[in-house]
Amino acid sequence: MSLVKVGIIGVGNKGKSYAFQLYKGLVKNAVLTAVCGREKQKNWVKENLTDKVQFYQDENAFFVESGIEAVIIATPHYSHPDLAKKAFTNGMHVLLEKPAGVYSKNVIEMNEMSTKSGKVFAIMHNQRTNPLYQKLRHLIQSGELGEIKRINWTITDWYRSQSYYDLNTWRATWAGEGGGVLLNQASHQLDLLLWTTGLIPKRVHAFCHIGKYHEIEVEDDVTAYIEFENGATGVFITSTGEAPGTNRFEIAGDHGKVVVEDQSLTFFRLTQSEREFNAMFKGGFGAPTYTQTDIQIKGEELGHLGIIQNWINAIVDKYVLIAPGEEGIKSLELINSIYLSSWLNKTLELPINEDFYFNKLMEKMGKSTF
Template sequence: MDQVRIGIVGLGNMGTGHAQYLIEGQVEGAVLAAVSDMRPERLTLATKEWGDRIRTFLDPEEMFRSGAVDGVLLCTPHYDHPQQAIAAFAAGLHVLVEKPAGVYTKQVREMNEAAAAGGKVYGIMYNQRTNPLYGKLRELIASGELGEIRRTNWIITNWYRSQAYYNSGGWRATWAGEGGGVLINQDPHQLDLWQWTTGLMPKRIRAFCQFGKHRDIEVENDVTAYVEYENGATGVFVTSTHECPGTNRFEISGDRGKIVIEDDKMTFWRLRQLESEFNAVNETPFDQPEVWKFDVPVQAGGAQHLEITRDWTNAILKGTPLIAPGEEGIKGLTISNGMLLSTWTDDWVDLPIDEELFYAKLQEKIAQSKRKGE
């Protein structure tokens, strides 16, 4: 194979954006061959704008079976991702799925199992992994430059969404339509980066989610969560969609100091001596290790969605490793499911979570949902 014929499922904002850079030839070795959408008017518009060389399908599974595509990019509502991915794998296709991987880990685990059985290239659109800031952070932590991690703290409240935003679609901010709020819609990238950069998954979570705070919506839009890690480190994750102005600050404290990412730059307060080593020999009350503060140089780059699609295409054509393997989508989702389950049960939640209990609780919310989607 010297070219990947890509089919896009879902021509909303994201699907249309992906289609545009494919049509412009920005992904070497890839071509947009087909699109699928349940809305005939979207397909008519696609043909008008892009020509009839791109095949159109109302039914995505018909596209999967058509022989017109080698791989598919899924840009549909959250609940649809696993079912559509499983069908695509069954048809022998490569899959790239938009975030989030799904709404609940039970369905995503089934998707991962289908991917493993199919043996095709399976990626997820975690485009923030291409941001050089987070790549550099991951590198520094993995190399031991920060020492053993002791604390993580991410405040991500610059997701401001007005009531008008929520009113713009009947499916928005409903359990039936989206399956959650800020954790499933806005935060999947941060929840992924939280564990991807540090290499740590929590062992247990205690979270406090507030639903419809200052907004007329069903789902969570204000979250404060505390996590504990296997090595004894702790973490806090704070997020909301009603604060203005908001904050985006990721702070990681380790035995060698502290790294902060904020305002698109990275600052390292580096201890000259490991804190643990200093503490073992220090005999002077109130003394502390010498610390150096400096901005960490980070190369420009990071083509976001385009880079993930290029990376997936190269993995298909050349066998190169993925920046964002699809199997890893379950990690951030496990954390967000754990936060909701902790709130619903008013208790600690151990990871991996009780998937059946989460699913049952979610079904209760869906049954009570006032708006059933569109």
């Protein structure tokens, strides 16, 4: 079996990490043959990778001349959709670093090109490889929790100091990153929220606090109220300014409640469905009884390497993707709606008008310090 020739565009921290994994042979059935980056990264490639790995500064030459069959895109957020579209045009399989993009308008175009190309398209939602969230998804999708009524996720353990934001001028700017904690950090949890529950957001009212804890021009503290198509409601809270932080995900359903916290999964299982109890109970004050079970989690979290290997396996042996690239738009559309709701200070129906959001974002970019 011939090895899949893989190229990487973007030689920052993530790109270097992926390059090492491929170069060291940690990904089966794949070989790194080309890298595209800036002039200052040329020496790093020369010192750390074999001469057989070609280095390109010109992205057009990289896509046209390198001979690669698949590409990992690890560049800044704004460039993700355009580079993916260029890769599909040149007949390449694509693994895209998260997020799918900054605004849904060009991500929709990217997804359409992916479908037409017939190539394998994945996104780096690496936390989907965590067996804890895989177990949670199975528990919910199998119906054990019943109809979901409410979700509540507090994810504030993304603490960042001012020095983190000061490392690069593009960090935490509308023109450089396109957002703050919501887009850059908590997009992982929003993907997991939608992926594990299967819920479809219908209405949002949110509050994004700009530079509440840091000298930055984007949000570092968010509280969002969400209503879903099935009638469930949810609150999503995230911040980079709290220490110690919390990571607690609660899902309440007709058959009980599930709590994910401290890498553990606890199921408070009702002995009778709440709706049945409500209809039949005649004792006035009372509540359904329940049993508490700490669910054992088996397996290891494969992380970024697991997503890369799964992508290669899908190319070579038609494995089912853990994180299909087209699904990246789901969390992005929710992120865009949270931003817009906060900017307008109003409740919004989903989907929002993508052109209107794009224009509002351009206003932010026009005033950006980057």
